[in-house]
Amino acid sequence: MAREVYLLIALLVVAGAFLIRRFRIGFHQLRKYWGKMLVTCPETHETAAVEVGKGKAAISAMLGQPHVELRSCTRWPEKEDCGQECVSQIEEDSESHRWWTVASRWFVGKKCVYCGQVIGIPHHFDHQGALRTADQTTTEWNQVPPEKLQEVLSQADPVCWNCHVAETFRRVHPQLIVERPRGG
Numbered sequence: 001m002a003r004e005v006y007l008l009i010a011l012l013v014v015a016g017a018f019l020i021r022r023f024r025i026g027f028h029q030l031r032k033y034w035g036k037m038l039v040t041c042p043e044t045h046e047t048a049a050v051e052v053g054k055g056k057a058a059i060s061a062m063l064g065q066p067h068v069e070l071r072s073c074t075r076w077p078e079k080e081d082c083g084q085e086c087v088s089q090i091e092e093d094s095e096s097h098r099w100w101t102v103a104s105r106w107f108v109g110k111k112c113v114y115c116g117q118v119i120g121i122p123h124h125f126d127h128q129g130a131l132r133t134a135d136q137t138t139t140e141w142n143q144v145p146p147e148k149l150q151e152v153l154s155q156a157d158p159v160c161w162n163c164h165v166a167e168t169f170r171r172v173h174p175q176l177i178v179e180r181p182r183g184g
Contacts, residue, residue, distance in 0.1 A: 028061075030058045033052035036050070041075060043079070047149075049146035052070060053071040056069065068091055074146070107129045110129075115162070117162075129158060
């Protein structure tokens, strides 16, 4: 009787370890493919914003048969039946294709065009950096459509959060602004 109990306990421990490992693999897939990704469309050679089917990727990895496919793309619904060759770009290095990573890397070491303060890396739970676009208005970088982000970044100037708020107020409420000469 005791031998059967020990055998049952050993079997439960092995099964538990196996399941924990599988769940960890699935969780890793969820994290790996979380959020919008920027890829170069193999057909047009332009930037497209895609989202991976994270749930399917996680479950297939847990079952030992990894499979990644797109859940959405900015070129859909017109090109929804494409071969999804762009998925290989994400599978190779998902982190560098993440929308957030592209913007974060752009801000590193940049100074605000208004006050000269170093902006630093944007954080998820903090004020975001902003951009001064060609029309001289400021906008938060995450308000730019993801598929246009790289194009906008190549032509924009970095703006810190405080200057973005001040410039937005100046643009929206010009009647409340009083310009004073700088002291001397």
